[in-house]
Amino acid sequence: MEVESSSIKVNGMQFGYSGDNPIFVDFNLKISPRSRCLLVGANGSGKTTLLKILAGKHMVGGRNVVRVLDFSSFHDTHLVCSGDLSYLGGSWTKTIGSAGDVPLQGDFSAEHMIFGVEGIDPIRREKLIDLLDIDLQWRMHKVSDGQRRRVQICLGLLHPFQVLLLDEVTVDLDVVARMDLLEFFKEECEQRGCTIVYATHIFDGLESWATDLAYIQDGDLKRVI
Numbered sequence: 001m002e003v004e005s006s007s008i009k010v011n012g013m014q015f016g017y018s019g020d021n022p023i024f025v026d027f028n029l030k031i032s033p034r035s036r037c038l039l040v041g042a043n044g045s046g047k048t049t050l051l052k053i054l055a056g057k058h059m060v061g062g063r064n065v066v067r068v069l070d071f072s073s074f075h076d077t078h079l080v081c082s083g084d085l086s087y088l089g090g091s092w093t094k095t096i097g098s099a100g101d102v103p104l105q106g107d108f109s110a111e112h113m114i115f116g117v118e119g120i121d122p123i124r125r126e127k128l129i130d131l132l133d134i135d136l137q138w139r140m141h142k143v144s145d146g147q148r149r150r151v152q153i154c155l156g157l158l159h160p161f162q163v164l165l166l167d168e169v170t171v172d173l174d175v176v177a178r179m180d181l182l183e184f185f186k187e188e189c190e191q192r193g194c195t196i197v198y199a200t201h202i203f204d205g206l207e208s209w210a211t212d213l214a215y216i217q218d219g220d221l222k223r224v225i
Protein backbone atom coordinates (compact mmCIF):
# COMPACT_ATOMS: atom_id res chain seq x y z
CA MET A 1 0.00 0.00 0.00
CA GLU A 2 1.37 3.44 -0.90
CA VAL A 3 1.76 5.73 2.11
CA GLU A 4 0.68 9.26 1.32
CA SER A 5 3.25 11.85 2.36
CA SER A 6 2.99 15.65 2.29
CA SER A 7 5.12 18.28 3.97
CA ILE A 8 2.33 20.78 3.55
CA LYS A 9 -1.36 20.03 3.38
CA VAL A 10 -4.26 22.47 3.31
CA ASN A 11 -7.73 20.96 3.54
CA GLY A 12 -10.78 23.02 2.58
CA MET A 13 -9.43 26.28 3.98
CA GLN A 14 -11.56 29.40 4.19
CA PHE A 15 -9.88 32.71 5.01
CA GLY A 16 -10.60 36.43 4.70
CA TYR A 17 -9.31 39.43 6.64
CA SER A 18 -11.91 40.55 9.18
CA GLY A 19 -14.78 42.38 7.58
CA ASP A 20 -13.58 41.64 4.04
CA ASN A 21 -14.75 39.05 1.54
CA PRO A 22 -12.90 35.74 1.82
CA ILE A 23 -9.70 35.44 -0.22
CA PHE A 24 -9.75 31.65 -0.01
CA VAL A 25 -12.88 29.51 -0.08
CA ASP A 26 -12.48 25.73 0.15
CA PHE A 27 -8.79 26.02 -0.74
CA ASN A 28 -6.72 22.83 -0.98
CA LEU A 29 -2.99 22.33 -1.40
CA LYS A 30 -0.55 19.43 -1.08
CA ILE A 31 3.22 19.78 -1.35
CA SER A 32 5.49 16.76 -1.13
CA PRO A 33 8.81 16.53 0.69
CA ARG A 34 11.84 17.66 -1.38
CA SER A 35 9.67 20.00 -3.48
CA ARG A 36 10.84 23.43 -4.50
CA CYS A 37 7.50 25.02 -5.23
CA LEU A 38 7.19 28.42 -6.87
CA LEU A 39 4.09 30.28 -5.75
CA VAL A 40 2.94 32.73 -8.38
CA GLY A 41 -0.07 34.93 -9.05
CA ALA A 42 -1.08 38.51 -9.71
CA ASN A 43 -0.60 41.28 -7.15
CA GLY A 44 -3.19 40.83 -4.43
CA SER A 45 -3.97 37.21 -5.36
CA GLY A 46 -3.09 36.02 -1.86
CA LYS A 47 0.49 34.66 -2.01
CA THR A 48 1.71 36.50 1.10
CA THR A 49 -1.50 35.67 2.93
CA LEU A 50 -1.12 31.98 2.10
CA LEU A 51 2.54 31.90 3.19
CA LYS A 52 1.66 33.62 6.47
CA ILE A 53 -1.12 31.10 7.08
CA LEU A 54 1.29 28.23 6.38
CA ALA A 55 3.76 29.89 8.77
CA GLY A 56 1.14 29.79 11.53
CA LYS A 57 0.67 33.55 11.72
CA HIS A 58 -3.12 33.41 11.24
CA MET A 59 -5.49 31.03 12.94
CA VAL A 60 -7.58 29.40 10.27
CA GLY A 61 -10.21 26.78 11.13
CA GLY A 62 -9.41 23.77 13.29
CA ARG A 63 -6.25 21.74 13.73
CA ASN A 64 -6.78 19.73 10.55
CA VAL A 65 -7.10 22.57 8.07
CA VAL A 66 -3.49 23.75 7.71
CA ARG A 67 -0.95 21.01 8.32
CA VAL A 68 2.82 21.36 8.10
CA LEU A 69 4.97 18.27 8.76
CA ASP A 70 1.75 16.72 10.04
CA PHE A 71 1.22 19.35 12.73
CA SER A 72 -1.13 22.31 12.84
CA SER A 73 1.00 25.27 11.84
CA PHE A 74 -0.92 27.69 14.09
CA HIS A 75 -1.52 25.51 17.16
CA ASP A 76 1.71 23.50 17.29
CA THR A 77 4.09 26.34 18.08
CA HIS A 78 7.10 24.02 18.45
CA LEU A 79 7.19 23.89 14.61
CA VAL A 80 8.46 27.49 14.56
CA CYS A 81 10.27 27.43 17.91
CA SER A 82 12.34 24.40 16.90
CA GLY A 83 13.26 25.97 13.55
CA ASP A 84 11.68 23.08 11.60
CA LEU A 85 9.36 25.64 9.99
CA SER A 86 11.01 28.87 8.89
CA TYR A 87 9.32 31.86 7.26
CA LEU A 88 11.17 34.71 5.63
CA GLY A 89 8.98 37.60 4.59
CA GLY A 90 9.20 41.20 3.56
CA SER A 91 9.31 42.85 6.97
CA TRP A 92 12.58 43.55 8.73
CA THR A 93 11.96 41.26 11.62
CA LYS A 94 12.78 37.65 12.29
CA THR A 95 10.83 35.28 14.50
CA ILE A 96 13.40 33.56 16.69
CA GLY A 97 12.00 30.81 18.86
CA SER A 98 10.47 32.01 22.11
CA ALA A 99 12.04 35.47 21.66
CA GLY A 100 9.26 36.24 19.15
CA ASP A 101 9.69 38.86 16.43
CA VAL A 102 13.14 40.46 16.71
CA PRO A 103 13.73 43.74 14.84
CA LEU A 104 16.65 43.75 12.39
CA GLN A 105 17.38 47.46 12.55
CA GLY A 106 19.25 49.12 15.40
CA ASP A 107 22.71 49.96 16.67
CA PHE A 108 24.00 46.43 16.94
CA SER A 109 26.28 44.31 14.79
CA ALA A 110 25.52 41.51 12.36
CA GLU A 111 27.73 39.33 14.56
CA HIS A 112 25.58 40.10 17.61
CA MET A 113 22.47 39.02 15.73
CA ILE A 114 23.90 35.89 14.14
CA PHE A 115 25.91 34.59 17.10
CA GLY A 116 23.04 35.45 19.46
CA VAL A 117 21.06 32.49 18.09
CA GLU A 118 21.79 29.50 20.30
CA GLY A 119 22.22 25.86 19.42
CA ILE A 120 23.55 26.40 15.91
CA ASP A 121 25.99 24.13 14.12
CA PRO A 122 29.10 26.34 13.70
CA ILE A 123 29.92 24.79 10.31
CA ARG A 124 26.47 25.64 8.96
CA ARG A 125 26.76 29.15 10.40
CA GLU A 126 30.16 29.72 8.75
CA LYS A 127 28.85 28.38 5.46
CA LEU A 128 25.90 30.81 5.51
CA ILE A 129 28.04 33.81 6.50
CA ASP A 130 30.34 32.97 3.62
CA LEU A 131 27.55 32.25 1.14
CA LEU A 132 25.80 35.52 1.94
CA ASP A 133 29.09 37.42 2.07
CA ILE A 134 28.21 38.97 5.44
CA ASP A 135 30.69 41.22 7.22
CA LEU A 136 30.14 40.48 10.92
CA GLN A 137 31.10 44.05 11.80
CA TRP A 138 28.17 45.58 9.87
CA ARG A 139 26.11 47.86 12.14
CA MET A 140 22.49 47.01 11.42
CA HIS A 141 21.26 50.63 11.46
CA LYS A 142 23.84 51.66 8.83
CA VAL A 143 23.68 48.84 6.27
CA SER A 144 21.98 48.91 2.87
CA ASP A 145 18.68 47.11 2.26
CA GLY A 146 20.50 44.29 0.47
CA GLN A 147 23.01 43.89 3.31
CA ARG A 148 20.24 43.86 5.92
CA ARG A 149 18.37 41.32 3.81
CA ARG A 150 21.44 39.07 3.80
CA VAL A 151 21.51 39.08 7.60
CA GLN A 152 17.77 38.38 7.73
CA ILE A 153 18.16 35.44 5.35
CA CYS A 154 21.14 34.11 7.33
CA LEU A 155 19.08 34.18 10.56
CA GLY A 156 16.23 32.38 8.84
CA LEU A 157 18.48 29.61 7.58
CA LEU A 158 20.65 29.00 10.67
CA HIS A 159 18.49 26.16 11.95
CA PRO A 160 18.35 23.25 9.54
CA PHE A 161 14.69 23.81 8.65
CA GLN A 162 12.44 21.12 7.24
CA VAL A 163 10.01 23.54 5.59
CA LEU A 164 11.06 26.98 4.37
CA LEU A 165 8.58 29.65 3.25
CA LEU A 166 10.07 32.52 1.27
CA ASP A 167 8.17 35.68 0.37
CA GLU A 168 10.11 37.68 -2.23
CA VAL A 169 13.20 37.73 -0.03
CA THR A 170 15.71 37.74 -2.85
CA VAL A 171 14.35 41.00 -4.25
CA ASP A 172 17.08 43.20 -2.71
CA LEU A 173 19.94 40.84 -3.50
CA ASP A 174 22.39 41.28 -6.35
CA VAL A 175 22.38 38.68 -9.12
CA VAL A 176 25.36 36.70 -7.82
CA ALA A 177 24.01 36.47 -4.27
CA ARG A 178 20.60 35.42 -5.57
CA MET A 179 22.02 32.65 -7.75
CA ASP A 180 24.26 31.34 -4.93
CA LEU A 181 21.29 31.28 -2.59
CA LEU A 182 19.06 29.45 -5.07
CA GLU A 183 21.78 26.83 -5.49
CA PHE A 184 22.05 26.46 -1.71
CA PHE A 185 18.26 25.94 -1.48
CA LYS A 186 18.44 23.27 -4.15
CA GLU A 187 21.20 21.43 -2.26
CA GLU A 188 19.20 21.63 0.98
CA CYS A 189 16.17 20.01 -0.69
CA GLU A 190 18.20 17.33 -2.40
CA GLN A 191 20.53 16.47 0.50
CA ARG A 192 18.28 16.95 3.52
CA GLY A 193 14.87 16.31 1.96
CA CYS A 194 13.44 19.72 2.89
CA THR A 195 10.55 21.52 1.25
CA ILE A 196 10.59 25.10 0.01
CA VAL A 197 7.73 27.34 -1.11
CA TYR A 198 8.93 30.51 -2.77
CA ALA A 199 6.60 33.37 -3.77
CA THR A 200 8.13 35.63 -6.36
CA HIS A 201 7.56 37.75 -9.44
CA ILE A 202 11.20 37.43 -10.54
CA PHE A 203 11.67 34.32 -12.66
CA ASP A 204 15.27 34.79 -13.76
CA GLY A 205 17.24 31.61 -13.14
CA LEU A 206 14.22 29.72 -11.85
CA GLU A 207 13.43 27.69 -15.00
CA SER A 208 15.37 24.65 -13.86
CA TRP A 209 15.19 25.41 -10.14
CA ALA A 210 11.56 24.68 -9.33
CA THR A 211 10.06 21.20 -9.12
CA ASP A 212 6.49 22.52 -8.80
CA LEU A 213 4.65 25.64 -9.78
CA ALA A 214 1.49 26.70 -7.97
CA TYR A 215 -0.52 29.50 -9.52
CA ILE A 216 -3.14 31.28 -7.45
CA GLN A 217 -6.04 33.01 -9.12
CA ASP A 218 -9.39 34.09 -7.67
CA GLY A 219 -8.68 32.28 -4.43
CA ASP A 220 -8.12 28.98 -6.24
CA LEU A 221 -5.02 26.96 -6.87
CA LYS A 222 -4.21 26.25 -10.50
CA ARG A 223 -1.33 23.82 -10.30
CA VAL A 224 0.69 24.30 -13.47
CA ILE A 225 3.49 21.70 -13.23
Ligand SMILES: Nc1ncnc2c1ncn2[C@@H]1O[C@H](COP(=O)(O)OP(=O)(O)OP(=O)(O)O)[C@@H](O)[C@H]1O
Pocket residue numbers: 017018020023041042043044045046047048049050
Ligand atom coordinates in the same frame (compact mmCIF):
# COMPACT_ATOMS: atom_id res chain seq x y z
N1 LIG B 1 -3.57 42.95 6.80
C1 LIG B 1 -4.51 42.96 5.84
N2 LIG B 1 -5.75 43.40 6.12
C2 LIG B 1 -6.74 43.38 5.19
N3 LIG B 1 -6.56 42.99 3.91
C3 LIG B 1 -5.32 42.55 3.57
C4 LIG B 1 -4.25 42.51 4.51
N4 LIG B 1 -3.13 42.02 3.89
C5 LIG B 1 -3.52 41.76 2.61
N5 LIG B 1 -4.82 42.09 2.42
C6 LIG B 1 -5.59 41.91 1.17
O1 LIG B 1 -5.58 40.53 0.86
C7 LIG B 1 -5.44 40.32 -0.53
C8 LIG B 1 -4.23 39.43 -0.79
O2 LIG B 1 -3.04 40.14 -0.41
P1 LIG B 1 -1.61 39.44 -0.42
O3 LIG B 1 -0.65 40.40 0.17
O4 LIG B 1 -1.73 38.10 0.19
O5 LIG B 1 -1.37 39.26 -2.01
P2 LIG B 1 -0.05 38.90 -2.82
O6 LIG B 1 -0.45 37.87 -3.83
O7 LIG B 1 1.04 38.51 -1.89
O8 LIG B 1 0.27 40.27 -3.53
P3 LIG B 1 1.67 40.87 -4.12
O9 LIG B 1 2.02 40.06 -5.33
O10 LIG B 1 1.26 42.26 -4.46
O11 LIG B 1 2.68 40.81 -3.01
C9 LIG B 1 -5.32 41.71 -1.17
O12 LIG B 1 -6.58 42.06 -1.68
C10 LIG B 1 -4.95 42.61 0.00
O13 LIG B 1 -5.49 43.89 -0.17
